[in-house]
Amino acid sequence: MLTEPEITPDLIAAHGLKPDEYERVLALIGRTPTLTELGIFSAMWNEHCSYKSSKRWLRTLPTKGSRVIQGPGENAGVVDIGDGDCVVFKMESHNHPSYIEPYQGAATGVGGILRDVFTMGARPIAAMNALRFGAPDHPKTRHLVAGVVAGVGGYGNSFGVPTVGGEVNFHPRYNGNCLVNAFAAGLAKTDAIFYSKAEGVGLPVVYLGAKTGRDGVGGATMASAEFDETIEEKRPTVQVGDPFTEKCLLEACLELMATGAVIAIQDMGAAGLTCSAVEMGAKGDLGVELDLDAVPVREDRMTAYEMMLSESQERMLMVLRPDKRDEAEAIFRKWGLDFAVVGRTTDDLRFRVLWEGREVANLPIKDLGDAAPEYDRPWLEPAPAKILHATDIPEPADCGAALLALLGSPDIASRRWVFEQYDTLIQGNSLQTPGGDAGVVRVDGHPAKALAFSSDVTPRYCEADPYQGGMQAVAECWRNLTAVGAEPLAATDNLNFGNPEKPEIMGQFAKAVQGVGAACEALGFPIVSGNVSLYNETLGQAILPTPTIGGVGLIADRSRIARTDSLTAGDVLFLVGGDGSHLGASIFLRELCGREDGAPPPVSLADERRNGDFVRGLIRAGTVATCHDLSDGGLAVALAELCIASDTGAHIEAGDGPAHAILFGEDQGRYLVAVAPQDADAVVASAGTAGVPLRRLGVAGGDRLAVEGRLDLALADLTVAHERWFPDYMAGEFVEPAAAAE
Known part of the structure; x- marks a missing residue:
């Protein structure tokens, strides 16, 4: 004994x-x-x-709603989707294990979240993952990326669930503590939940x-x-x-x-x-x-x-x-x-x-x-970040070169190298796979219904202003679901922060949760499940505050879905939500000016709701089949992504204001939509009636992306810039992108 x-x-x-x-x-x-x-x-x-x-x-978070069957406190949240069916979903972290042993850490993170879903009686139908790694030039980063991606794919592919979306980001603050947040969703009958x-x-x-x-x-x-x-x-x-x-x-x-x-x-x-x-x-x-x-x-x-x-x-x-x-x-x-x-x-x-x-x-x-x-725990109010104006930031001498540099930067480059290692089509229900605004999976056995999934947060915004950053994470998730035509139903959160015993870290957490709660309340997007991951620090260095939001939306008629790869020659392009003006805490400022300062773009939840409802209405009416939300990199990056995905160019009017603000400003609540020429006037009229800011940008077609007087680039060059960074990096051929706007 x-x-x-x-x-x-x-x-x-x-x-x-x-x-x-x-x-x-x-x-x-x-x-x-x-x-x-x-x-x-x-x-x-x-x-x-x-x-x-x-x-x-x-x-303090809103957890109830007309469709919520089960909120936080169980293995996963449960939301009614009608006809006796419900969607069961949750997101959880496997951060520390994935840093120590990346393959098994990520694999068992996927396994654990799948069990949370089928423990409730639901058959898993979709998975996502939100991954944050250290600086690309850190000696451990490539090893972690390879192991984590292999672990996610190795488990999910073998189990037989499609991976339909997610995120991958890089920043030196994750050098000693990567983040692996795993999401899963399943279908169950509302009278058979366990x-x-x-x-x-x-x-x-x-x-x-x-x-x-x-x-x-x-x-x-x-x-x-x-x-x-x-x-x-x-x-x-x-x-x-x-x-x-x-x-x-x-x-x-x-x-x-x-x-x-x-x-x-x-x-x-x-x-x-x-x-x-x-x-x-x-x-x-x-x-x-x-x-x-x-x-x-x-x-x-x-x-x-x-x-x-x-x-x-x-x-x-x-x-x-x-x-x-x-x-x-x-x-x-x-x-x-x-x-x-x-x-x-x-x-x-x-x-x-x-x-x-x-x-x-x-x-x-x-x-x-x-x-x-x-x-x-005691907490300190985060110090307000300085508001930067476009005039405080030098314009690039060559906007075309700036766009190419952004498209080839670690946080904007195509994630194809990652998601092609995942089975995105197994079960045969995937309607949209990774690469667009949201993954979409049809509801098996139902003639028209589909579910949309998205995962979002912008950690640099949360570092600059945790309250606004928390709001923006919710707003962008809600916006991505809207951009495919889905009604956002509910969300799950994965709140990743440093040591809560430090008042400044606890202040980040408190303000971010307040921001998340305010946005969920205003957008009717309750939190029904989630996870908190604290003590994400190594030798006293905390990660960026990273409150990841995973959202689920319902599409009543899957014949009316918007995509990012459906732009057609002759389509008229519109910008919903106004021109760009905000460059503080932007990807442009970080990647091209070597600066990480300034307040993030403010979030107007009323504008988000108004603009999103307008866009969703156009998609449901069949007027819009091509849509893309604006986020990192602003209008120029969104246009380039739309053109690359559709293999179709566009000719765009420049707009009034500083070139870098118009092109790369990250103002919130905005969408790119494309409509057939015969529908353009009706869209303008309906926007006026709804009080939605709308600018006619130009027309799709050709093999170049041209913004009058600002840039003119071959689609082939945009595609190469966007596609090559990740495979080159993983092959050991990484070259640090330009760090100055010249």
């Missing part, structure tokens, strides 16, 4: 518990905890599981899926701490994934759910057996007793501590109707998966863990969650 180690201050600190938090543990249980109990408290009270620094702010709340006393608690190993032990605690020089020692805390086992687990779970056997079900994600068992019991006001001798293991001599904290993948915990046990076991055996009764529900609100015939944990189950520390 193993001897229990002494619970020392060093051991407590190694478990991520502060001295005052440990004193709270002692007060709750009235004695010194066992090592297993210390591990359980460590798992349940770390930042990743308890949200102890963020709860106070998350409660929850994690256990109900009934004396019912079997069943372990399902793959065997438990030592991979991922302490993963959630690792994810709740900064990185330091001991980072390589954390490699064993990264999980190892098996997408083929997960595919079997999906099919077995959905088959079992159809039998009526399932009372409650919970994915074994962060903190494994511990978190899943505690959450199921506590939500149902029940106790849980586990017998670890019944847990299927794949390694010899595993301790109770290791079994309770392992984050081995492809596992579920379920409360089952006793009369359905044999039927349930037969289903899981058929799919080649483990099925084991490992415990029972009780009426005493205790969490008991038995191992080798003795009790190694006996804790108050509600207090493991409800009594977790909750902090209203």
